[in-house]
Every structure is written in structure tokens, then in C-alpha cells.
Amino acid sequence: MPWLEWLDRQQDVQETSTVPYRLLEPVAKLGYGDPESENLLIEGDSLAALKALLPYYGGSVKCIFIDPPYNTKSAFEHYDDNLEHAKWLSMMYPRLIYLRDLLRHDGSLWVTLDDREAHYFKVVADEVLGRKNFVANAIWEKSDSPKMDSTLFSSRHDHLFVYARDIDRLKLHRVQDPNALAHYKQVDDQGRRYYTKPLRAMGSGEDTREARPSMFFKLTAPDGTEVWPMKPDGSEGRWRWGPKKVEQEKDRIDWVKGRNGWTANYRIYADTSQGRPPETIFPHGLVGSNRTAKAEVKAIFGEETTFTTPKPEGLIRHILELATDPGDLVLDSFLGSGTTAAVAHKMGRRWIGIELGEHAQTLCCPRLKAVVDGEQGGISKSVKWTGGGGFHFYRLGPTVFDVDNQIRQDIPYAHLAAHVWFIETGEPRRSREKDETPLLGIHEGTAYYLLYNGILGDKRVDGGNVLTLRLLSEIPAHEGPKVVYGEATRLSEERLASLGVVFKQIPYELKAT
The missing domain is CATH 3.40.50.150 (Vaccinia Virus protein VP39)
Structure with a gap:
């Protein structure tokens, strides 16, 4: 090209x-x-x-x-x-x-x-x-x-x-005709436009209990009242939906209380696939x-x-x-x-x-x-x-790394954790939870850990930022491969390989850019 x-x-x-x-x-x-x-x-x-x-x-x-x-x-x-x-x-x-x-x-x-x-x-x-x-x-x-x-x-x-x-x-969404949407006068909390119709079947000649017995059942209004699909003349009607669909589409049912009691309506949403x-x-x-x-x-x-x-x-x-x-x-x-x-x-x-x-x-x-x-x-x-x-x-x-490519001493754990996770996985790390263990997450079967800034409560130079057998047994376990970032390790290359661990030393193996 x-x-x-x-x-x-x-x-x-x-x-x-x-x-x-x-x-x-x-x-x-x-x-x-x-x-x-x-x-x-x-x-x-x-x-x-x-x-x-x-x-x-x-x-x-x-x-x-x-x-x-x-x-x-x-x-x-x-x-x-x-x-x-x-x-x-x-x-x-x-x-x-x-x-x-x-x-x-x-x-x-x-x-x-x-x-x-x-x-x-x-x-x-x-x-x-x-x-x-x-x-x-x-x-x-x-x-x-x-x-x-x-x-x-x-x-x-x-x-x-x-x-x-x-x-x-x-x-891309299609452009809606404002005139076509004029009928959809209500908007839900997700911004979708809709209007409502009575859930009771009306005026079809098939709107009686006798015509569709399975559509005659009670619904429960917001205050616990039992509501049946009764017609204005007092005869037994039916719902437009059966019990299974009522359960599946319950979020589309709106209840309105009038002087004659509760009425169940259902929402009809504008079809955003239509339009030009x-x-x-x-x-x-x-x-x-x-x-x-x-x-x-x-x-x-x-x-x-x-x-x-x-x-x-x-x-x-x-x-x-x-x-x-x-x-x-x-x-x-x-x-x-x-x-x-x-x-x-x-x-x-x-x-x-x-x-x-x-x-x-x-x-x-x-x-x-x-x-x-x-x-x-x-x-x-x-x-x-x-x-x-x-x-x-x-x-x-300030930059995460100083002019000598060293991690700045005042960098919070969460910032360095996000940096490590992103350069290893290419995925964002947006968790707002406070990190309480060195496990950053598992991506495509590999677990990633960061030993930094006393995450384990031990801020000694030779303490919680150094990978040892004891420390490895204390951090969250993972059966698959593991990548561990830390200041140093006391384990040999052979021992790390046998444990399925790739160790990367901070700051030398941590990409600054």
C-alpha cells in the first residue's frame, strides 16, 4: 500500500x-x-x-x-x-x-x-x-x-x-424518520423510545377466555393485588401473552392504577433496525x-x-x-x-x-x-x-519511569500494576478494587503477579518484593504458567522452569515505553 x-x-x-x-x-x-x-x-x-x-x-x-x-x-x-x-x-x-x-x-x-x-x-x-x-x-x-x-x-x-x-x-444505527417515531412518546432509562398498549386482548373476536383458555390467568400488581383479564362488561377475557411469555417479558409490563383498579400494559419499542x-x-x-x-x-x-x-x-x-x-x-x-x-x-x-x-x-x-x-x-x-x-x-x-529508566519511588502499586498488565496482555486493567494480593489476573491461561511496594505487607529490601519458595506458596495459586515481576528471586532458572514460572526483574525487564 x-x-x-x-x-x-x-x-x-x-x-x-x-x-x-x-x-x-x-x-x-x-x-x-x-x-x-x-x-x-x-x-x-x-x-x-x-x-x-x-x-x-x-x-x-x-x-x-x-x-x-x-x-x-x-x-x-x-x-x-x-x-x-x-x-x-x-x-x-x-x-x-x-x-x-x-x-x-x-x-x-x-x-x-x-x-x-x-x-x-x-x-x-x-x-x-x-x-x-x-x-x-x-x-x-x-x-x-x-x-x-x-x-x-x-x-x-x-x-x-x-x-x-x-x-x-x-x-451503525440507521436514521429514524421523526414522523415515524412520533408515536413512540415515552423513553426508558436506556434511552429507547416506546409506547404502551393494554396487555388484555381487545376487539379481535378471539379476546375471550373461551377462545384461549390458557391465556386466562392472574397477574400480580405492584401492591400485591390479583388482576385478571376481565372485560369492561364484566365477562372473562384473556391476556395477549401466555404465562411463559409474561415471565420472559416482565420488564416490558407497565402497571397503571386508575379508579377501577390496576391495568397491565406492555411496551412496544421503536425498531432501530428500521429507518434509512x-x-x-x-x-x-x-x-x-x-x-x-x-x-x-x-x-x-x-x-x-x-x-x-x-x-x-x-x-x-x-x-x-x-x-x-x-x-x-x-x-x-x-x-x-x-x-x-x-x-x-x-x-x-x-x-x-x-x-x-x-x-x-x-x-x-x-x-x-x-x-x-x-x-x-x-x-x-x-x-x-x-x-x-x-x-x-x-x-x-510525572512519568512512571525516571530518566534512568528506573521506576519512580512514589509510583502507587495500582499504576504499576496497570502498566504491567497492559504490556503483557494488551488489555486494559480498570478494576477499582484495592489490590490485596500480587495476582493481577489470568489471561489466556497465564497468571500474572507483581511483587512491588510491599503488596504482601513486607517492605524490607529482602522481603515481600523478592520471590522465594515460601512466598510462592503464599500467593494465590494457579495450575498453569505464571509470570512474576519482582525485584529479585532466590530460585534458580531450573527451579523456576520446574514450577512453571517466568520471572521478570524490576526494573530491568519492565518496559518503560
């Missing part, structure tokens, strides 16, 4: 793997709302932050949306957007590598760009994500009127590149324009805001409706004014937002606090957003 050459390309390719792992340090006073929330707002360079996320979120993100600097040779207050082509590609290439590695196998990447770098990006993205995983180049109608001072063409669109992590596993496939033109009437986006930001921050390049909430909503379901994880590593996180939050998705510089605090943080408090701008009314949830704020901390 052809690839794109640029100044420093080989250096960029090689240095991608040498970016050091850094810690993410919480800033409790800048977090907001529900302390159990999984949403993360991170202040710092996106490259280092993406690398720091890998041990915890590798292969976990369902949808990534990024709106990187367009290289417009304009002087933005919040970005150095005056980059030469080679420097712009040097910035994007390693970030694409880490974004790819964070995606789920059924996930997708969405990138907005204009004509200056779009076609260069396409070639680089084909190399990193695989040409077969290119899905579409959609066109977003960013302007709703021509610029009369344009000398040649008045640009009315931006590109929206869509890539799959694995095209064979990607599924998404099209590659995103008109401003559907998703909003630059004018829409600027008005949304000014409504939040006032006329004094100088952030001039936001995306409209409707555009992000359309993307998330196509690419995600409630509860999925969404990532934006060029968060800007916070639009992606705000929309994901309102739509019931989990999110991670990364933004460089102080306006992670001055723009993103206040906007997302307003979302938690129930602000009614953007898509809020259309998705019935009233507030809730929360987020944690993080800054990039």
Missing part, C-alpha cells in the same frame, strides 16, 4: 513507541457532581494523555470524535494552528496510533478537517487504521450562507472522515452550522468568549446516534470548548475529554458543570436533559 512521506516521518514512526507512560493525577477540587461517575476531563498534551490512558482503556472506546487544528495559518488564541504540513502530520501520526489502540474492535473514529490537510490525512489514516477500514468521507455543511468577500469559492463544507477499527464488526441508512451529506438544517455552534457557546459563556471554532451540539448528537448506544464510552482528545463531552453526557454516554492548556479549566470545566446542573442549551430539550451525573478532573503527572 502506498504511504505518505514527509520531513521527519521516520523519526515520527520510531518515536511513537518511545513516548513515556505518565501518571494521571486527580484534582479533586475541579471535579464535579457524582463522585462515582466514570467521566474524565484531562488537562494536558493529548499525546501523553492518550498513552497514559492505554493501560486502563485500551480497546474500550466505542466512538472517538476529534476536531484537530485545521492548519489554517490563522492565529487562534487557544491553538498554535500555524503549522507546516510536515509538522501537522508529525502531530497527527502518533496520536492516530494511540487512538486506534484505544478503540473497541466494533468502534469507530470520526475526524473533521477542511481541504488544507484532509487529503493528506486520508493517506496517513489509511496506513494507520488500514485502507479497508475506511468507511466514508461525509460532508458537513458548516455554513448556511455564502461569504460575500470570498475571491474565488466560498467554502461551505468541512470533511468528516469515518474509520472503523474493524470494518467487519462495525455497525445515514447519508454522507450532513446538512446544516439537520446538525447545525458554525453559526449555530457559536450561538451555543455564547449562550453559555457570554459575548466575551473568544473561542471561535466550536462544533454544534447537533453534529455531535448525530454522530453519537449513529455510532453509539447509551452507556458506551466516547473520547475526544481535542476537546476544545467541551462540546463532545457535553453532548455525550446529555445522551447518557460515558466520556473522556482531553484538552491542552488552561481552558480545560476556563472553558470545558464550567461548561460541563453547567451540563451536570441541567443547562438547557443545545440539544438539552430535544433529549429531555434535566441534569445529573458528574466528572473527575485530572492533570498529567
